[in-house]
Amino acid sequence: MGASQQEQGPLRVALLGCGVVGSEVARLLTQQSADLASRVGAPLELVGIAVRDASAPRPLAESVDRSLLTEDAEGLVTRADIVIEVMGGIEPARSLLLRAIEAGAAVVTANKALLAEDGPTLYKAADTAGVDIYFEAAVAGAIPIVRPVRESLAGDHVRRILGIVNGTTNYVLDQMASTGMSFDDAVKQAQDLGYAEADPTADVEGFDAAAKAAILASLAFHTRVSLEDVAREGITAITADDVAWAAQTGHVIKLLAIAEAVTGDDGAHGVSVRVHPALVPLTHPLAGVRGAFNAVFVEADAAGELMFYGRGAGGSPTASAVLGDVVSAARHRVLGGKGPEESIYAALPILPASTAVTRYQVRLAVDDRPGVLAQVAQVLASKGVSIEAVRQPSEPSDGTQGDGPTGVAHLVITTHAAAEAALAATVDAIAVLEPVREITSVLRVEGA
Amino acid sequence: MGASQQEQGPLRVALLGCGVVGSEVARLLTQQSADLASRVGAPLELVGIAVRDASAPRPLAESVDRSLLTEDAEGLVTRADIVIEVMGGIEPARSLLLRAIEAGAAVVTANKALLAEDGPTLYKAADTAGVDIYFEAAVAGAIPIVRPVRESLAGDHVRRILGIVNGTTNYVLDQMASTGMSFDDAVKQAQDLGYAEADPTADVEGFDAAAKAAILASLAFHTRVSLEDVAREGITAITADDVAWAAQTGHVIKLLAIAEAVTGDDGAHGVSVRVHPALVPLTHPLAGVRGAFNAVFVEADAAGELMFYGRGAGGSPTASAVLGDVVSAARHRVLGGKGPEESIYAALPILPASTAVTRYQVRLAVDDRPGVLAQVAQVLASKGVSIEAVRQPSEPSDGTQGDGPTGVAHLVITTHAAAEAALAATVDAIAVLEPVREITSVLRVEGA
Numbered sequence: 068m069g070a071s072q073q074e075q076g077p078l079r080v081a082l083l084g085c086g087v088v089g090s091e092v093a094r095l096l097t098q099q100s101a102d103l104a105s106r107v108g109a110p111l112e113l114v115g116i117a118v119r120d121a122s123a124p125r126p127l128a129e130s131v132d133r134s135l136l137t138e139d140a141e142g143l144v145t146r147a148d149i150v151i152e153v154m155g156g157i158e159p160a161r162s163l164l165l166r167a168i169e170a171g172a173a174v175v176t177a178n179k180a181l182l183a184e185d186g187p188t189l190y191k192a193a194d195t196a197g198v199d200i201y202f203e204a205a206v207a208g209a210i211p212i213v214r215p216v217r218e219s220l221a222g223d224h225v226r227r228i229l230g231i232v233n234g235t236t237n238y239v240l241d242q243m244a245s246t247g248m249s250f251d252d253a254v255k256q257a258q259d260l261g262y263a264e265a266d267p268t269a270d271v272e273g274f275d276a277a278a279k280a281a282i283l284a285s286l287a288f289h290t291r292v293s294l295e296d297v298a299r300e301g302i303t304a305i306t307a308d309d310v311a312w313a314a315q316t317g318h319v320i321k322l323l324a325i326a327e328a329v330t331g332d333d334g335a336h337g338v339s340v341r342v343h344p345a346l347v348p349l350t351h352p353l354a355g356v357r358g359a360f361n362a363v364f365v366e367a368d369a370a371g372e373l374m375f376y377g378r379g380a381g382g383s384p385t386a387s388a389v390l391g392d393v394v395s396a397a398r399h400r401v402l403g404g405k406g407p408e409e410s411i412y413a414a415l416p417i418l419p420a421s422t423a424v425t426r427y428q429v430r431l432a433v434d435d436r437p438g439v440l441a442q443v444a445q446v447l448a449s450k451g452v453s454i455e456a457v458r459q460p461s462e463p464s465d466g467t468q469g470d471g472p473t474g475v476a477h478l479v480i481t482t483h484a485a486a487e488a489a490l491a492a493t494v495d496a497i498a499v500l501e502p503v504r505e506i507t508s509v510l511r512v513e514g515a
Numbered sequence: 516m517g518a519s520q521q522e523q524g525p526l527r528v529a530l531l532g533c534g535v536v537g538s539e540v541a542r543l544l545t546q547q548s549a550d551l552a553s554r555v556g557a558p559l560e561l562v563g564i565a566v567r568d569a570s571a572p573r574p575l576a577e578s579v580d581r582s583l584l585t586e587d588a589e590g591l592v593t594r595a596d597i598v599i600e601v602m603g604g605i606e607p608a609r610s611l612l613l614r615a616i617e618a619g620a621a622v623v624t625a626n627k628a629l630l631a632e633d634g635p636t637l638y639k640a641a642d643t644a645g646v647d648i649y650f651e652a653a654v655a656g657a658i659p660i661v662r663p664v665r666e667s668l669a670g671d672h673v674r675r676i677l678g679i680v681n682g683t684t685n686y687v688l689d690q691m692a693s694t695g696m697s698f699d700d701a702v703k704q705a706q707d708l709g710y711a712e713a714d715p716t717a718d719v720e721g722f723d724a725a726a727k728a729a730i731l732a733s734l735a736f737h738t739r740v741s742l743e744d745v746a747r748e749g750i751t752a753i754t755a756d757d758v759a760w761a762a763q764t765g766h767v768i769k770l771l772a773i774a775e776a777v778t779g780d781d782g783a784h785g786v787s788v789r790v791h792p793a794l795v796p797l798t799h800p801l802a803g804v805r806g807a808f809n810a811v812f813v814e815a816d817a818a819g820e821l822m823f824y825g826r827g828a829g830g831s832p833t834a835s836a837v838l839g840d841v842v843s844a845a846r847h848r849v850l851g852g853k854g855p856e857e858s859i860y861a862a863l864p865i866l867p868a869s870t871a872v873t874r875y876q877v878r879l880a881v882d883d884r885p886g887v888l889a890q891v892a893q894v895l896a897s898k899g900v901s902i903e904a905v906r907q908p909s910e911p912s913d914g915t916q917g918d919g920p921t922g923v924a925h926l927v928i929t930t931h932a933a934a935e936a937a938l939a940a941t942v943d944a945i946a947v948l949e950p951v952r953e954i955t956s957v958l959r960v961e962g963a
Contacts, residue, residue, distance in 0.1 A: 105860040218659075222543060370825065372824075388667065394669035399852055413553075
């Protein structure tokens with residue numbers, strides 16, 4: 068119909084990178100070429116696949132012509148209408164994309180590290196050249212989240228985004244919760260299953276989630292947010308004990324990427340972007356996100372609560388997101404028009420994570436005698452931190468009981484929303500109370 | 516940036532309908548005009564609001580100029596760049612939208628009934644005129660589902676969509692599950708809370724869900740699907756007993772809109788589109804969708820499993836979806852280009868719902884004596900229906916025990932995937948067995 072019935076020459080597509088994602092993109096481009104042509108209104112022709120070593124053995128689908136492999140990435144990007152970058156890393160990805168944009172190609176990238184570090188340079192170059200830049204696959208893999216936030220919610224105001232955007236850490240925390248295993252054992256199991264790298268630092272320390280948080284925050288709040296704006300805390304300090312106590316109090320621990328509108332001490336509006344483990348109530352939709360799945364929960368003024376759930380990584384899911392972007396960019400080549408450009412008109416200040424007001428759960432070991440609870444509650448009241456509940460529960464039934472010294476009781480205090488500074492001062496004051504033996508853990512509660 | 520920095524006159528926006536959704540759209544258009552102008556690259560000017568009776572009292576936000584109200588809808592649509600239709604019903608909505616399209620306006624509609632009945636006429640008119648038609652709000656309210664299916668998954672193959680797309684029935688079933696109340700009581704409560712109409716037929720008989728199923732199936736399978744193609748069964752026959760037994764076997768009952776790729780007896784590929792209550796395993800993400808929320812679960816070849824969750828109805832959520840569409844259409848006016856058009860290149864046959872192969876749960880009352888289970892299992896085997904489990908449980912603890920006659924036992928049979936015809940023949944054969952007193956219920960199991 069319409070323009071799609073006109074005679075239209077093929078669009079030339081260049082692929083940079085041929086790993087797990089790249090080989091799947093190549094397979095889909097070639098095996099689904101008829102469907103893609105129908106959706107675009109013109110055939111897509113894969114004109115080259117840039118790799119470091121074209122002679123290295125690699126598992127490519129039979130439909131892919133191996134003679135397309137080339138080590139000349141720089142030459143390839145100047146002879147394409149659309150350049151797909153799935154090589155990862157900062158360089159040479161950045162230089163190649165900039166070269167492609169200058170040569171007038173639309174670009175599609177799955178490179179979260181590059182976008183979080185230097186996205187604005189790419190967005191600006193694309194804007195100047197008048198070409199599309201799409202990156203759905205850079206956040207939460209196959210889950211359409213970039214497009215909904217950029218386009219579906221374009222008439223709404225996002226208040227907060229809570230995302231489980233790292234499948235490795237979600238798998239680790241889910242295993243700890245469902246089996247009671249330790250953090251180290253869960254990481255080892257994730258490594259055995261291929262969910263975690265040999266060096267899991269980027270995942271468990273929250274670097275990967277922080278890059279995605281920066282990208283999501285930029286989109287949702289029309290403000291430039293880069294990796295160094297993201298306050299980051301990983302999950303390495305989470306113990307089996309923390310997980311068991313969370314369950315006992317009706318929560319599950321998740322590593323959350325959070326971007327939210329906040330108001331600073333001076334009344335100025337801004338954005339807080341942070342990644343940290345948090346207690347999520349079992350009744351919250353994010354609590355049910357199991358295994359290596361990802362989900363992004365969005366709170367918007369008019370839309371209310373939305374959640375997007377799916378596979379956040381893997382060759383096929385990521386390739387699906389890349390192909391959706393390729394179809395959009397290709398349709399613009401055929402029909403005219405242009406995708407969303409970087410929208411930074413709001414230019415909100417990035418306020419420190421401590422600006423965010425959240426609920427906390429503080430767990431402490433105290434002498435098992437009357438009056439201690441009242442003494443602790445008194446400290447909270449004096450610091451202006453309001454208590455939602457204080458529990459003095461029996462040990463969670465996960466086999467940890469009996470390890471502790473006798474005569475020790477545990478208190479679990481859940482606060483109402485409190486500022487980080489007030490909470491920290493409160494914890495310091497509680498820690499020096501005579502009957503308090505140890506502040507066992509302090510965790511934020513989100514999504515309540 | 517780019518074109519958005521050029522001098523650009525305002526885009527004229529006409530609104531048809533000023534009920535719960537329309538008044539909220541008017542409020543957002545006026546109160547968020549600065550943000551919208553930034554996102555579009557040009558101001559949006561609301562030039563008129565067509566209503567049946569302009570003098571009737573209506574709660575409009577103060578930001579909305581009441582002199583915009585007009586009874587001349589036909590005149591209004593010819594002096595707008597973008598026409599928003601939120602009046603509902605088939606006529607005059609259809610005629611007005613066609614007139615707007617002929618006059619060269621882009622149209623945004625939330626009218627699921629119209630799209631399910633005669634969408635192709637509108638899509639064709641828009642295509643001929645070269646204008647955009649957007650309808651995110653017609654399916655699942657605020658949840659971005661139309662855009663992801665049309666655009667994000669454009670490079671993938673959808674295998675199946677399972678949707679909870681009617682908030683009223685989900686509220687009713689959720690109340691029955693959480694409190695044990697009867698269907699009638701739950702409907703009454705939904706009416707009291709404003710979740711259900713005084714005449715709840717369109718919801719509880721599945722008509723509303725069927726309209727959305729037709730729209731979703733069309734998009735996902737690139738095939739024209741209209742309301743009469745949808746096999747439909749409501750929830751009026753679901754009893755408190757059914758709900759209690761579902762819980763006992765690890766399921767929850769949901770009204771599902773299902774569109775899936777199927778293979779007919781002759782080996783031909785086609786699409787099955789149906790709406791019916793089904794047992795959903797408690798471990799499935801759809802099982803956790805509570806209250807009046809909606810969710811759409813998508814299974815695609817490359818993306819794997821995706822779920823989209825949020826508010827499916829209500830003024831603000833629907834208005835959010837409408838505004839997102841308005842921004843997309845407006846950007847095309849400013850920057851050139853065009854949104855997705857109807858894609859029916861696949862033109863798959865719509866196969867009867869009986870083509871779909873699903874699991875079933877059959878519940879029966881039998882004489883409480885040895886050998887009955889074996890006799891029933893023998894019938895299933897003889898009909899080629901494979902058994903996943905036969906349970907002979909105690910009564911669910913919901914207070915229904917003691918009502919039945921003594922000497923009666925209950926069998927709950929869960930089958931592996933079976934064709935509807937084979938299952939029906941099996942049920943007939945079981946019903947006439949001497950020790951079988953009653954086939955209590957036959958429900959499909961989906962999402963396993």
